[in-house]
Amino acid sequence: MNELNQKICSEFAGLVVRKDLVKTVKGNAIVPSYVLEYLLGQYCATSDEASIESGIQTVKEILAKHYVHRNEAGLIRSTIREKGRHKVIDKVSVSLNDKKDVYETEFSNLGIKKVLIDSGTVKKHPKLLVGGVWVIADVEYDHTEDKDASPWILSTIKPIQMSHLDYDRYIGARSKFSLDEWIDVLVQSIGFNPEFFGRRSKLMQLVRLIPFCERNFNLIELGPKGTGKSHIFSEFSPHGILISGGEVTVPKLFVNNSSGKLGLVGYWDTVAFDEFAGKQKKVDKALVDIMKNYMANKSFSRGVEMLGADASMAFIGNTEHSVPYMLKHSDLFDALPEKFYDSAFLDRLHFYIPGWEIDIIRGEMFSSSYGFVVDYLAEVLRHLRNQDYSDHYSEYFKISPQISTRDRDAIHKTFSGLMKILFPQGGASEEEIEEILKFSMEGRKRVKDQLFRIDSTYADVNFAYTDKANKETPVQTLEELQYPNYFNKTVGDVTDIGMPEPEVISSQESPNKAQPNTDEPSATVNDEAALKEQHLTFSENQRGVSYDSLFGPYLKGAKLITITDPYIRIFYQAKNLMELLETIVKQKAEEDEVVVSLVTVEDEFKGEQQREHFDKIQSSMFAVGIKFAYSFDTSGSQHARHIITDTGWKVSLDRGLDIFQQYDVNDAFSLSTRLQKHRSCKQFEVTFIKVE
Template identity: 60%
Template sequence: MTDDTSLDVICANTEQDTGAVATTDQGREQTALDKKVNEHFAGVVVRKDLVKAVKGNAIVPSYVLEYLLGQYAASDDEATIQAGISSVRQILADHYVHRNQSELVKSTIRERGRYKIIDRVTVSLNDKDDVYEAEFANLGIKQVLVEPATITAHPKLLVGGVWCICDIEYFHSDNSRVVPWILGSIKPIQLSHFDFDSYTTSRRHFTTDEWIDLLIQSIGFNPDLFGRRAKLIQLVRLIPFVERNYNLVELGPKGTGKSHIFSEFSPHGMLISGGEVTVPKLFVNNSNGRLGLVGYWDVVAFDEFAGKKKRTDKALVDIMKNYMANKSFSRGVETLGAEASMVFVGNTSHTVPYMLKHSDLFDELPESYHDSAFLDRLHFYIPGWEVDTIRSEMFSEGYGFVVDYIAEVLKSMRNTDLSDRYQQHFTLGSDISTRDRDGIHKTFSGLMKILYPHGEASQEEIEEILQFAIEGRKRVKDQILRIDSTMAAVKFGFQDADGTWHRVTTLEEDEYPNYYAGRYATSERARAHEPTAEDESRAATDKSPTDAEAEPPLFEGHRDYQENQRGVSYQELLMPYLRGASEISIVDPYIRMPHQGRNLVDLLALLAAEKDPADEISVTLVTKAERGEYEHQHLLMLNDIRESAAAAGINFNVAWDESIHDRSIRADTGWKILLGRGLDIFQKGSGSQYDLGARRQEFRQVVSFGVTYIREKAA
């Protein structure tokens, strides 16, 4: 083992601003965003793949590793960086305590008399002896005396434990009651202070898209693999850190990273198992008056919160409901306030349409929490079913903020309120209740602080996050209306300065209107003069025999599809307008990549399946030629498509046009279809050959796109 000199440097630096990794990439060219990040945030950014490189088998949060990297690899010089990475690896090897090596570490402390370690430390009060005692999670020692001044400086040691760099000394005594372990010094691993004005000044150098990508990279993900809506969903997970008393729920499939932010991202958050929650642990222990988690942490997140059969404490639910509504709780006759945000994450076991048809989107919660009064305290419901299962290629190799730095930035803005910034442009619906309005305001304020900490945003940017905030609260309220028939329906939306009303819907409402319809949906649609499924069914029954035999006219006009929407396919999107055509022209400048070629083949297969086997169809693709090293592969792909289509009775030809930009499909049936994104409307899937989305398009999520149907002539 090495000496403790290197960690002494870290302990000294905890009283200073953090350093950071500003590395040059080995074998990877920096992107324009990477260069810009290093230019304007030099000293507080880290290349995210380095965290994985140094972690090894150390089970420590990311903020601990990035803290160490910031202290040792803060240089643009490659040699210095490599030396710094080696130092961090050596520190973890020598000073991080693995549980299976705890006896070896204890022996080292005994032989040396004093040694520095990295471990999670929890302190409790021994009221019999009136002393504070520390317990070291991995080292496995207890009853180590802690000075009261240490507790005054770091009160979080009392609740949940904190990762620390500690000096441990060993002095054996003949008195068996005396613990031989002595705490020489202790330094929690977190930033001490930073310059907020510098942060907001540097923010002005970034466009909104660049800033969002920087934040996504700071979380640890590659922004290129996320759409705009998916990025906003990830950033909503940060709102509890920047907004006081924010109540958030996320339910969805396993493996989507629901709890990652709350366990790895910030030293100000505490993730606990939903089954381990008690009144004394969460709020206050009336026997000794000690405050619980909400009194010390900015965010308390409950993992594995779902589970219908889980046993719950009714008293805890009641106290939690009061705290979530009033930000206070009782300690005997005394009422105390706290600022901790509450986050509830859990897994779902059914699909969205199944839950909508048979119950509601809160169906998985324990019975005591499946209560309208509790649910009405929630400010936002993250649709976890929209979030992709985490895959290795989704992790970022680009630069992001040192998580300890961005955690302090978010914490510093908790007292700021930007909830009124939309009011110069928009007005919320008049029948939105106070509790609904509070939820919308807190989400809007949180996103404003995350995306526009300098307070500058355009009307379009404000509208985007206002609509997103309304949708998240609407998802909560719509499900409550299924549970509690006494709740009043609400018309969710906003009005702009011109008096135009913008109705807001949830994505699942647009995807599954028949299952989503209920008391609220009926009332809402009636006011919006929209027919419900029941209305349409009644209208069909009332039709005359002649009407029933007539084909309904095809829709003419424009439709928009939201990012992450499912249930969309070429079958329902295009085929009604192409059915019966003998000549079709597809104008799309970007049929180059393999997945774009597969999209084209999917459409040709539908055309081949629907025509009479004895008929032939002529399909012409008007596109741009690929140049450079991939030109040959491009031509081979198109030739393979031509040969495959010919076997199914489709004469496929390619026409080159370097001037085209817009994408469209024209058929001799008289219809022209304008496709904003051409055929490339689907998100990248998992790549697994067993993924249902690879077999049926309706199981895939789409990107945001629009389609316009124009009747050019009668068929």
């Protein structure tokens, strides 16, 4: 129980659960997380270990006794017959039998159909009519001689979701957390360990929640497999539904004109389309046209009648190529089916999550800490759909007047959604609002940048905002900064697909659609004459950076190198040091010797292990002409992190050598383990200073 977990359990007593318990109780039950957490919230919403253990056993017993496995459905039906009545946990759907003028229930796993249900219950829970709902139901058996009558009787039915929300309590408790703490609370609630995510990556996880709290929000995420794109939409909320992109039809999604039955958008807060990408997928052109109208106007037609709905849409798919390949040969919407590869459809998307920036989900990335029972958070987000936070930046910032109404609406919707998630109580500072506004603009700019490439008739837009001092700040996407040699060029113009070495972001920024700024400091230095003083900034999730290309040229020719970094203590930090020494080995002549001196701070608890790491490094380096020595600063005042060479260069590092995000060091087949430039970076800055 760290300090944050204690705070969560104290402020939200009875509404949080330890996230690793879901796996503990799930077993082979194929149910969404919100169903399991509903049960855990009833019996395990505590930090007391004894109560948790008792609660886990209770939940396991409930699942064992009442959850219906498909392969055991016959046994459960027999139990109902013999006992006369039995409680089941199952997914049910309801349909209207218009010939008999009755509503009939179908149990998905139990395998029974045509069970009568009263119209009052259907009116109270209309989602039973569309897509199905997980419930706890009492089913009775009463055999009858009437062949047309079903022997199954539905006694009681209760959808698995919270019945009451104290929103004022939520707002009051939120105000006791800092923004960093609150972001970590939400990331833990989703089920992830925030220690494995940088600030930008955390925000990307939270953007996935916006469709649940913002009406008619259109989100797309394209990226590699295994990054958890569909997790939120399948497991998180009873108010969202995930459907396969290949199963979408006009009647299913909008309205069946022959029966008048309303589709998914009329009942669900969020409709997510899984496996949406795939160039060869067949898509109904009529569906695309109706979808375009709905995404723009929040309405669709049923014959001559116009109907409105507020369901948000999320489109999830896998990319087939790397980002630089797509920028070279096509665009970042390259993977979409041909009918959806339509500028009018794409222009209605409010935010594009760059899925390639999100790490493949590994086992250690899941949380074992406390987070909200997801059903509770889902109800909070649903409550927030009635509020509008889109103008909360106007006190401090103005968006460029060049930005079109559609672009502005997209930015406003994303900004409003993130503000609801992060600051439902208000009170965000100017710096915090600026971060959210900039992030919201970037997500829409990613859409617009690709539209420029697809359709040259779109007018150029200056994605920028101004502060109260009238200072203009341009917004750029990470891929624009990372691949400047071909991002701003017309498809086919680029002759060199090779990635620039490394993809460094300078403190200068080039305007949208402009050619790369040749005055920017170069990060690739091929000879000593090209070495120069410069300051470089790197963005979170940027790739293509390595010690070789960043530091190598400045270390070449040095005979004495002093590394000062107080945080070379634990294993991964010592590994970073070893990799820097490897760079030095590559830069020196085989017959030369280089003295490398490390000044650091002794670890308070694992000093012996720290020395053991250094001794092993010392032994290994001696054989290749590197005389490595280390010393501990005991003054207690050491904070600087830099590298100084006897050739007159000082490299000042705001993060020291710790510039890479966490990766699985034990995965021998991962490129991020073997090549630094395939790792995601943390946000950091480097300054090269000539001191002689």
